[in-house]
Amino acid sequence: MMASFNLLVAVCLGYVAILFAVAFLADRIAATGRGRWLRSPLIYTLSLSIYCTAWTFYGAVGYAVRSGLEFVTIYLGPTIVMIGWWWGLRKLVRVGRSQRVTSIADLLSSRYGKSNTLAICVTLLAVIGITPYIALQLQSITLSFTTFSEADPSRGWSDVSSGLWVAGGLAIFAILFGTRNLDANERHHGVVTAIALEAVVKLVALLAVGIFVVWGLAGGVSETMARIDASPIGEWNVDPGRWSAITFLAAAAFVCLPRMFQVMVVEIDNERHLHTAAWAFPLYVFLMSLFVVPIAAIGLELLPEGTNPDLFVLTLPLSQGREDLAMLSFLGGFSSATSMVIVASMALSTMLSNHIVMPIWLSWTGSGASVSGDVRSVVLLARRVSIVVVLALGYFYYMLSGGGAGLAAIGLISFAGVAQMLPPLVGGLYWRGATRSGALAGLAVGAGLWLYTLLLPGLGGFLPEAVLQQGPFGLSWLRPHALFGITGLDPMTHAVMWSMALNTLVFVVVSLISLPDPVERLQGAQFVDVFEHSTGLRGWTGYVAQSEDLLVMAQRILGASDAQALFQREAKRQGARGTLPEPTPDFLQRLERNLAGSVGAAAAHAMIAQIVGGSSVSVEDLLAVADESAQMLEYSSQLEAKSAELSRTARQLREANEMLTRLSEQKDAFLGQVSHELRTPMTSIRAFSEILRDTEDLTPAETTRYAAIIHDEALRLTRLLDDLLDLNVLESGQVSLNMRSGVLAQVLEHALSAALAGAARKMIVHRRPETENIPLHSDLDRLAQVFINLISNALKYCDTEPPELTIRVQSQGGKVSVDFIDNGSGLTEEAQTLAFEKFYRVSGEKAGGAGLGLAICREIMQRLDGDVTYLPGQGGGAFRVTLPIRDDVKVA
């Protein structure tokens, strides 16, 4: 009885339908919040089994036929990683979860200062490395189809079209279940459950074939062992170099492969699953490899010479007339290939869309998510297109390579490619000093060497024969398989050794000589010390944001209901009224992580920065300006004299900004003003220092004049900062009042002499000394400050020549009022209401004060239990200061 090819296709489609149903149901159950088993450690462990692809399902037997027990290294590496989870995986998973990373590219980008350049490099490396691997899976599926169709000649069969059908079908599955939702956690219960089912199928299939071979064909364990020893692979013959190199590679790839990272770190529900997976996954791969050698040895014995050993798992049962077993085995191989391709394409599409498509889209649409269309649908579309692109690449690679034996080596080559991510990954998790430049340089060197010594020679035809034999340009020490004259090594060992060693070396050296930027340093600490502060402190300190803008953006990315729910929760947590939370650093950080789950860390950071950072001066802005100023100083000797002053200004700016941050929550508009006041003198400073730096033919007079402008503007900044600091001290109530007893006349005397000394205008002052002999108990210095301010204002703004000032003192009911009346035109009605607001200035007046003087006066007087008000109807500008009299003080 021959299974008809039609039956096979029907079984296949039925199986896929079951997978669909399982994935669909799991998604439904997960959405309702039920189904704890979906998040069980068992499902987690089974999902890890996508490590075992068709390459290992079918290929392990072929591998064993060619190289004996060497195949087992592919499983030994991951076994060591898994049982040693306490060393590495535990930290990786914790970091992955606390930072909400979506892929390995995202993790590395996030660690190294949210660098998208790094993410792009990792993504490209992954695509280059994984595409051939996907081609390998397509090949194995079509090959297994072919094996059956050869047995059933009634049916026409074409490898090419079947490859296309398979690729298309896999794309549809991956799109349907990998991109249904844009979850902040990037978890896909449907897909994970389906691949867990597939894991069971492939294990059962391989065990069934193995048991059939050992007990059905060979006649027991000892018989089997004897027949193995008698077979062509009966002796230990493994190259020690390859044994260690491949074990290492498999361990590295197990962590770095995008699909493994997806199931191991992104999809994990609970860190405790690692306890179970630590023994269950090694057990799984143990069982997967248990019968490989017996199948290989018996296959060699029973099957005709020239049978493809890669398909023994299929052809051995077929040759014994066990169609049912062959069918099961076929399903096992089919499961291995499909689960790998689905998860790999999903993982790669996440990376492609988050790190390449979205940044390009965001920069095209200009000002980002706050004004543009629906980001959510764009992300999903980008992922879907990326899945199709990844599978299309795999398909074309399969077509181009002709599906020959060259593909068989691709698995390991692919491993070696992704293993290049290991140094930056490990360095990033354990070494704070690792920098972005180091990671990029190491990756570039490692990936370059991998391309040159392994991938290109392995593809055949890409490198001319002459280069392989004599090296490029006849430089023999650059031969791809014998770098620096080290010959005699197996090409794989050679490539792994050089690429990993130089990758690590360059990574470490460049990290040591380069400086990380602040974000990088912060992230480095977060990653390395993840167990000390899992909740994190990376943040948005020092920004003012519009919560509404943030909500608008979040809705577009997370979806309206999710975003609103998130904001409401946050508002509740803050104890705020209404539905909008205050944009505290804490909240911004959580929001950023949520967004990062959808669009990646770098993009999320950029989006929030666009909204949050745009609204006021930030520490970084100011530092950048200060940095630039510092650099300009180095260029121009004229400016050197101002250096100390400028750097002091910059320091004060920073201090002022920190103080502003505290005020900012209620004082949006205030900050806008401060920004304006700080930026205006900065503009002049920057413009003229650039002129001094860039213009060669300035006359000495011009040089002096421009340096003087810079000087004046720096002074203006200083004054502004002094005033701001003063105001802050007063407003925060931290001021300590120096209460003393004294007489009003003395305070006025002191104030007048201070205000009028060195003034450009002369002012006539009318006083009645007999009224001023009033005892006070107050902070006399502060009081004098208020008087000085009022007198200076009169001096500055009185528009009559010559200016006259009348000081009138009245005491009444325990209070004394001191009026300052000038003979100018006074304040307009509008100005009267605004005069005490911060930054208010009489229009047209510029270079003088910052418009804080009266605001400060009012603060001082209120501290002293008095007040200062404008007094209308006095025929000129008039201010009244009131303060309590202390009547028990007798004046001498």
Next chain:
Amino acid sequence: MSPEATRRRRRETVVHERQTYRRRRHRDAARLLAVLGTVLFAVPLLWERAGAEGGAVAMSSAIIYLFSAWAALIAISFWLGVTARHWEQDETGSTPNQDAETG
């Protein structure tokens, strides 16, 4: 404080210390297991290969050694996983706070 209470306090401290101690030993064992695995899997590097003078190691012996070592590692790892239940709450069970709130 009464003598009774002091005694109880002391006993609790001792129990607590013993638990901490056991937990730490446990963690050390979990860490060492990876080292043991590496060593066990490196042993085949010393074996005589096919064509060697003294004759190579037979495939059946190689299989028995490797798979026994493997099974032993799995068994120890399993045992560690089971006993870890007692203290995992403190050591790894603390999932980051924000998950509960925003997830």
Next chain:
Amino acid sequence: MTGRHVLLIEDEPNIIEAIRFLLTREGWKVDSHTHGGDAIEVVQRIKPDLLILDVMLPGKSGMDILQELRALPEYANLPVLMLTARGQMRDRDMAERAGVSRFMTKPFSNIEVLDAVRDLLTQTSRS
């Protein structure tokens, strides 16, 4: 492109001096005005090829000036470079709605300003 006429409405004398210095060196004619209230009349009198406009001006804000200018048919296409020291997202949006050609936040780098002016003048000389 040389010999073209730039009008600068800005109330900060030092910034005027800096921009005037930069643009004059490039061979452009620069006029400046420091008050917002009568800015429209000044534009109508001077007929510049390019207008550089500050946002916070005494008398009338740069936003209002821009809106009123754009309402006049003969200035619908006048290139306008806007400078602001507030740097808020809202300002940029408002300016864009009002029809600004280019929007810049202070402090700017001189090269940026020169590039922007050159760009805007090239566009008009082509059209």
